[in-house]
Each structure stands twice: as structure tokens, then as C-alpha cells.
Amino acid sequence: xxxxxxxxxxxxxxxxxxxxxxxxxxxxxxxxxxxxxxxxxxxxxxxxxxxxxxxxxxxxxxxxxxxxxxxxxxxxxxxxxxxxxxxxxxxxxxxxxxxxxxxxxxxxxxxxxxxxxxxxxxxxxxxxxxxxxxxxxxxxxxxxxxxxxxxxxxxxxxxxxxxxxxxxxxxxxxxxxxxxxxxxxxxxxxxxxxxxxxxxxxxxxxxxxxxxxxxxxxxxxxxxxxxxxxxxxxxxxxxxxxxxxxxxxxxxxxxxxxxxxxxxxxxxxxxxxxxxxxxxxxxxxxxxxxxxxxxxxxxxxxxxxxxxxxxxxxxxxxxxxxx
Numbered sequence: 001x002x003x004x005x006x007x008x009x010x011x012x013x014x015x016x017x018x019x020x021x022x023x024x025x026x027x028x029x030x031x032x033x034x035x036x037x038x039x040x041x042x043x044x045x046x047x048x049x050x051x052x053x054x055x056x057x058x059x060x061x062x063x064x065x066x067x068x069x070x071x072x073x074x075x076x077x078x079x080x081x082x083x084x085x086x087x088x089x090x091x092x093x094x095x096x097x098x099x100x101x102x103x104x105x106x107x108x109x110x111x112x113x114x115x116x117x118x119x120x121x122x123x124x125x126x127x128x129x130x131x132x133x134x135x136x137x138x139x140x141x142x143x144x145x146x147x148x149x150x151x152x153x154x155x156x157x158x159x160x161x162x163x164x165x166x167x168x169x170x171x172x173x174x175x176x177x178x179x180x181x182x183x184x185x186x187x188x189x190x191x192x193x194x195x196x197x198x199x200x201x202x203x204x205x206x207x208x209x210x211x212x213x214x215x216x217x218x219x220x221x222x223x224x225x226x227x228x229x230x231x232x233x234x235x236x237x238x239x240x241x242x243x244x245x246x247x248x249x250x251x252x253x254x255x256x257x258x259x260x261x262x263x264x265x266x267x268x269x270x271x272x273x274x275x276x277x278x279x280x281x282x283x284x285x286x287x288x289x290x291x292x293x294x295x296x297x298x299x300x301x302x303x304x305x306x307x308x309x310x311x312x313x314x315x316x317x318x319x320x321x322x323x
Contacts, residue, residue, distance in 0.1 A: 022103065023062040027071050029078055031056045033114035033133070036077040042084050043123045044104030050113030050130035056080075060107035080109065125160075143178070161196070171204070179214070191216075205242070209235070223247075230254040234316075238323065241266060247309040255317040258309070263322070265303030272296050274315040281321035 031037075032054055039046070043063055056078050062069055063084055070081040082105050104123070111117060114133045119126060121139040128137060129147040136154045137144055143160040146153070151169040155162050161178040164171075167185040174192040182191065182200040189204035197214040200207075203221040210229045220226070220239035228235050228249040236257040241247065241264050249256050260282070270278050270287070273295045278287040285300040311318050 022064050023066055023069070024060070025062055025069060025071075025107070026059050028055050028057045029071065029073060030054060031078055031112055031115060033112050034076065035073075035112070035115050037111045037115050037117045038077050038079045038081075039109065039117070039119045040081040041105050041107070041119075041121045041124050042082065043121075044082075045106050045125045046119070046121070046127070047108045048117065048119065048126070048128040048131075049108070049110050050115075050132065051110045052113060053110070054112060055110070056112075057110040058107060059109075061103070061105065062107075063105045064103065066105070078111075209237075211235070228256065230256070240264075241307050241309075243306055245307045247307075247311070249311040251313045251316045253315045254313075255319070256311055256313060257319040257321075258311070259321050259323050261323045263303065264307065264309075265305060266307035266309045267301050267305040268299065268309045268320065269311075270298040270309075270318050270320070271312040272316075272318060273313070276313050276316045276318065279317065279319040279321075281319070 037056065058071055058080060062082055065084045066082055067085060068083040070079055072079055113130055116134040117131055118136040121142060124139050124142040126137055126139055126142060127145045132150040134152040135149050138156045139160060140158045141160055142157060144155050144157055144162045146155055146164045148166045153167050153169060153171045155173050157175045157178055159177045162173050162175055163181045164173060165183045169187045171185055171187060172190045173180050173182060175196055176194045177196055179196040180191050180193055180198045182202060185202040185204055187204050188206040189202055191198045191200060191209045193214050194212045195214055198209055198211050198216045201219045205222065205224045207220060208227040209216050209218060211233060212231045213233050215233050216230055216235035218237040220237060222240045222242050224242050224245050226237060226247045228237060230251045232253050234255045238259040238261055240262045241260060272278055275294050278296055278298045280298060282302060283300050285298060287296040287298040289296045
């Protein structure tokens with residue numbers, strides 16, 4: 001091959017095989033607690049921290065296939081977007097990350113602690129902490145790790161796990177096929193998973209936990225209300241029921257176990273519609289078998305009965321006991 005042919009081949013190769021270089025970023029914008037912070041990223045790892053400065057800072061590296069990096073104020077919002085090609089390979093991102101083929105974006109973003117934050121991602125792992133106003137996190141296949149968030153907290157992942165510590169206020173943690181691990185939360189707590197497990201050690205006074213096929217384990221403190229729903233797996237809760245508190249629990253084929261850590265003052269209504277057993281370790285009252293069919297019911301009161309405990313299952317067992 002002569003020199004002219006070599007040059008032509010090199011030019012064609014450079015045109016047909018684009019090289020995506022890692023882009024570093026280190027930028028700041030002034031901000032206040034009144035600003036909304038809006039972040040979008042397709043792939044990578046994003047660390048979001050609340051701090052006491054009147055500033056938003058973005059430091060790190062962008063996805064090698066970034067087409068446009070947006071960091072600007074739009075009205076009352078500060079917008080951070082990493083735009084990549086619409087046909088970018090998102091589904092195998094984490095496998096490629098392990099092979100060091102597709103590093104994605106790796107950013108640390110500092111924002112005012114009292115600003116409102118919203119994040120939307122696809123194959124993005126999120127680490128977020130020290131925000132005290134409103135935090136909305138949505139990712140498809142990434143994990144979420146959250147610490148010290150307050151006021152209003154919404155964390156949602158489709159196939160990733162959610163791990164949280166020291167959340168306060170109105171809290172909603174939701175995943176489809178991931179697990180939820182919640183520690184030291186307070187306020188009002190909602191936990192929802194379809195096929196993942198749900199575990200919580202919380203002092204929240206209002207709690208709702210739902211799972212289709214994952215195990216639910218709750219270690220709670222003093223409750224005003226608890227709603228507990230499971231379809232095909234087991235659910236257990238340890239707690240003290242406050243005066244005039246209410247418990248509603250249901251399952252299809254999963255077992256439900258309620259452990260009262262102190263004497264309970266409530267009216268109990270327990271129902272098994274098909275083949276499950278009702279196990280009462282609070283009083284000497286026994287379940288009454290249905291006259292026709294396999295179901296059974298148990299109704300009894302403890303103390304002044306100013307609270308309510310209603311539990312129903314199709315074929316699972318129901319257990320109420322005192323620790």
C-alpha cells in the first residue's frame with residue numbers, strides 16, 4: 001500500500017469510528033434555598049450532598065458519550081443535564097462498568113441543604129445525603145443510598161435496591177424488584193416492593209408496608225397506625241400500639257405476625273377465610289371455626305379496647321403475641 005492509500009484509509013477510519021473521550025467538569029453557580037435543583041443523567045454514579053454554601057457545584061467526569069452538558073439557571077430552577085445519544089446502550093451498563101468499558105458519568109454535586117431536589121436517571125446509582133426540604137429520586141436500574149434527608153422524601157427505583165438511614169418527615173420508599181433496607185427513620189413512612197424484601201428499624205408513628213412476594217420485617221417503636229399488606233410472602237412487625245391506635249393487615253397466602261412489645265389496649269378482629277390458623281398468645285380466647293367451610297374468626301378485647309386491630313388472610317396464618 002502506497003503512502004496516499006495509507007492516508008485515505010486513516011481518514012476513513014477516523015470518520016467511521018468516533019472516539020468518545022472522558023470529559024472532566026468543575027463548575028459552580030450561585031444558588032439559594034429557594035431554588036429547585038433538577039438533575040438528569042442516563043448512566044453512571046451520582047453523589048449529591050447538601051451543604052451550607054449558597055452555591056451549586058458539579059465536579060467529576062461526564063459519560064464518554066455525552067453530547068451536551070447543561071448546567072444553567074432556568075427561572076427558579078438550576079438544571080443539570082447530561083445528554084447522551086438516544087440509542088445509547090443503557091441495559092448492560094453495570095456489566096460494562098465492571099469491565100471498565102463504559103464508565104458513564106461520575107459526578108459529585110453539592111447543593112444548598114434546604115433547596116428542593118429532583119433527580120431522574122436510568123442506569124444510575126445515586127448517593128444522596130444532608131438535604132432538608134424535599135428530595136425526589138427516580139432511577140430505573142440503579143441503587144439508591146440515602147442518609148439524613150428531611151421534610152419530604154420520595155425514593156423510587158424499578159430494579160435497584162434502596163438503602164436509607166436517618167430519614168425524617170413524610171417518607172416514601174418504592175421499588176419493583178429491589179430490596180428496601182431502612183434504618184432510624186422518623187415521621188410517616190411508606191415502604192413498597194413487588195418482589196423484593198422490606199426491612200425497617202424505625203420510630204415513625206405512621207407506617208405502611210406493602211410487598212407482593214418479598215418478606216416484610218418491621219421493628220418499630222410507638223405507633224399511631226400501621227397498614228401491612230402482603231400477597232404470597234410473610235410479614236412480621238414488632239411495636240407498641242399507642243392509645244387509639246389502629247392496625248390493618250392483610251395477606252393472600254403469606255403469614256402475618258404481630259408482636260406487641262407492651263400491653264395493648266385494643267379491639268381485635270382476626271379472620272382467616274380458607275385454611276390458615278389464628279394463633280392468639282395475648283388472651284385465652286380461641287378462634288371459632290366457620291359453620292360451613294374451612295375459615296375461622298376470632299374477636300376479643302384487651303384493656304379498655306380504645307385501639308383497633310383488624311387482620312384478614314385467605315390461606316395464611318395470623319399470629320398475635322406479646323413480647
